[in-house]
Amino acid sequence: MKLTAYTRFSGCGAKLGPGVLEQALCGLAQPAYPELLADFSGSEDAGLFRLGPHQALVQTVDFFPPIVDDPYLFGRIAAANALSDLYAMGARPITALALVCHPLKALGMEPLKAMLEGGLAALTEAGCALLGGHSIEDPEPKLGYAVTGLVDPDRAWRNNTLEPGGKLLLTKPIGTGLVNMALRAECASPAAQAAAETAMATLNKAAAQVLAGFRVQACTDVTGFGLAGHAAEMALGDRCGLSLCMAQVPLLPEVQDYAAMGLIPEGTYRNREGRLKFLRGDLSPANLDLLFDPQTSGGLLAALPAAEADAALAALHAAGVPAWIIGETGGAPGFVQVV
Amino acid sequence: MSPTCRSLDARGLPCPQPVILARKALAEGGFDTLEITVDDAASRENLLKFGAYAKCQVEAVDEGGLTRIRLSPQGFTPASALTEACPLPEGSSGGGPVEVVLLSADGIGQGDPELARLLMRGFVYTLTEAERVPRRLLLMNSGVKLAVEGSESLANLQKLEARGVEVLACGTCLEFFGLTSRLAVGGSTNMYEIAGHLMEGPTLSLG
Numbered sequence: 001m002k003l004t005a006y007t008r009f010s011g012c013g014a015k016l017g018p019g020v021l022e023q024a025l026c027g028l029a030q031p032a033y034p035e036l037l038a039d040f041s042g043s044e045d046a047g048l049f050r051l052g053p054h055q056a057l058v059q060t061v062d063f064f065p066p067i068v069d070d071p072y073l074f075g076r077i078a079a080a081n082a083l084s085d086l087y088a089m090g091a092r093p094i095t096a097l098a099l100v101c102h103p104l105k106a107l108g109m110e111p112l113k114a115m116l117e118g119g120l121a122a123l124t125e126a127g128c129a130l131l132g133g134h135s136i137e138d139p140e141p142k143l144g145y146a147v148t149g150l151v152d153p154d155r156a157w158r159n160n161t162l163e164p165g166g167k168l169l170l171t172k173p174i175g176t177g178l179v180n181m182a183l184r185a186e187c188a189s190p191a192a193q194a195a196a197e198t199a200m201a202t203l204n205k206a207a208a209q210v211l212a213g214f215r216v217q218a219c220t221d222v223t224g225f226g227l228a229g230h231a232a233e234m235a236l237g238d239r240c241g242l243s244l245c246m247a248q249v250p251l252l253p254e255v256q257d258y259a260a261m262g263l264i265p266e267g268t269y270r271n272r273e274g275r276l277k278f279l280r281g282d283l284s285p286a287n288l289d290l291l292f293d294p295q296t297s298g299g300l301l302a303a304l305p306a307a308e309a310d311a312a313l314a315a316l317h318a319a320g321v322p323a324w325i326i327g328e329t330g331g332a333p334g335f336v337q338v339v
Numbered sequence: 340m341s342p343t344c345r346s347l348d349a350r351g352l353p354c355p356q357p358v359i360l361a362r363k364a365l366a367e368g369g370f371d372t373l374e375i376t377v378d379d380a381a382s383r384e385n386l387l388k389f390g391a392y393a394k395c396q397v398e399a400v401d402e403g404g405l406t407r408i409r410l411s412p413q414g415f416t417p418a419s420a421l422t423e424a425c426p427l428p429e430g431s432s433g434g435g436p437v438e439v440v441l442l443s444a445d446g447i448g449q450g451d452p453e454l455a456r457l458l459m460r461g462f463v464y465t466l467t468e469a470e471r472v473p474r475r476l477l478l479m480n481s482g483v484k485l486a487v488e489g490s491e492s493l494a495n496l497q498k499l500e501a502r503g504v505e506v507l508a509c510g511t512c513l514e515f516f517g518l519t520s521r522l523a524v525g526g527s528t529n530m531y532e533i534a535g536h537l538m539e540g541p542t543l544s545l546g
Binding site for chain 1 (some may be wrong): 353354355358359362379380381384385386387388389390392448449450451
């Protein structure tokens with residue numbers, strides 16, 4: 001059984017392009033609730049709603065079609081991906097609800113059970129209680145979670161609060177979209193497949209816990225819009241933009257080969273269309289194919305004061321979290337400089 | 340003989356299906372031009388990339404929301420372009436253990452030359468450690484640079500020779516790079532012999 005054979009798009013690559021979403025949300029407004037700290041009108045990783053002076057609810061939902069064929073692993077990845085938005089805000093996950101679309105006739109009960117087991121394993125690792133969920137019969141399988149966390153709103157990491165003089169850290173290599181395409185073309189190398197699966201199934205929990213010991217200027221997680229798309233959201237603050245150093249950006253094995261062969265997800269082109277206007281510098285096709293590759297359950301992208309960056313990197317490595325310094329903050333607000 | 344064309348309709352197919360179809364058709368061969376019709380921008384760009392990767396002459400004709408991509412293999416489409424990063428599923432590699440390894444560059448793959456160089460060095464080293472070695476190692480184009488004085492793969496090629504592998508460098512290529520007098524392992528050969536060896540049995544081409 002090949003789960004991915006039932007899907008047209010995979011993982012976060014199935015996301016609507018940023019351009020489409022902006023148009024759809026344009027003009028949509030709701031009352032100014034006093035407790036509402038962040039909603040869909042911004043580009044935060046999750047919504048924020050104040051419960052008390054030092055406590056806010058953080059809520060987010062994410063679901064997508066299978067990106068791997070192993071249902072248990074897909075469940076893990078779906079949960080890790082949903083939880084990632086909470087970690088990106090510095091929040092502690094508390095509860096989750098499952099969203100399930102399943103072609104019962106075509107696939108039967110077994111893979112559904114395995115998916116939910118994989119998801120629950122990841123939620124348990126996060127210390128996040130599964131309260132329930134909702135399922136529907138659908139020709140295309142999909143799984144995801146609505147997750148809730150808690151955070152002190154004054155200490156929550158936002159994504160557009162960059163300050164000049166910072167360094168950017170990334171905690172997972174990029175290229176999951178390209179590896180997925182190569183898998184579909186039955187030509188991903190075992191090394192690339194294994195590295196992508198490991199990256200996607202890993203919670204951003206340890207990374208967030210380590211980063212919490214440092215002065216995080218801003219943080220987001222890298223998912224469907226690709227590294228450049230999410231970096232562009234970070235650059236939207238009013239203090240400064242950022243620059244990405246391509247030579248430092250960690251890549252999954254062989255993804256440049258896959259890109260050169262034309263195994264590029266449609267999501268890459270949608271992302272490029274929506275966000276290319278925020279990029280400056282070396283915008284070669286080879287760079288853009290990597291920078292806009294839609295990531296599923298990608299790493300945290302965090303900005304720290306330069307003076308703390310090396311110590312944070314060492315602490316992440318000591319905690320077993322792969323991490324790389326891939327750029328710095330600075331330059332004109334609103335722009336991502338690619339060097 | 341007039342040029343032959345094979346047509347494929349890849350309209351409505353999600354990525355990477357159009358590229359998979361094109362790759363399969365190119366590997367099968369038997370035509371001068373492959374024409375693939377697609378109806379979305381992503382498939383169009385992906386096929387243009389694939390055509391360049393497979394060393395084809397590439398042409399795109401856009402009309403009325405459709406694009407016809409024409410890929411014309413240029414004589415020798417390197418087997419590596421079709422099979423190295425991405426082995427073809429069945430029956431296209433001839434079967435049986437590899438008899439001849441053709442290295443047609445001093446690096447493996449396109450893109451970053453430093454990475455290509457490291458991969459080639461690693462490949463030659465790995466061959467020396469392999470349980471089974473090929474009968475012959477053919478070096479063409481910049482691949483001949485691997486066998487000259489100062490090459491970082493020289494010692495490994497000598498090890499392979501000691502294990503019974505016949506190392507042969509293309510004489511024309513050595514001459515072209517002005518390296519004829521610096522060949523430090525194996526012998527020099529000509530296109531007649533190279534073509535003969537390549538037709539002998541299962542061949543692996545890298546470069």
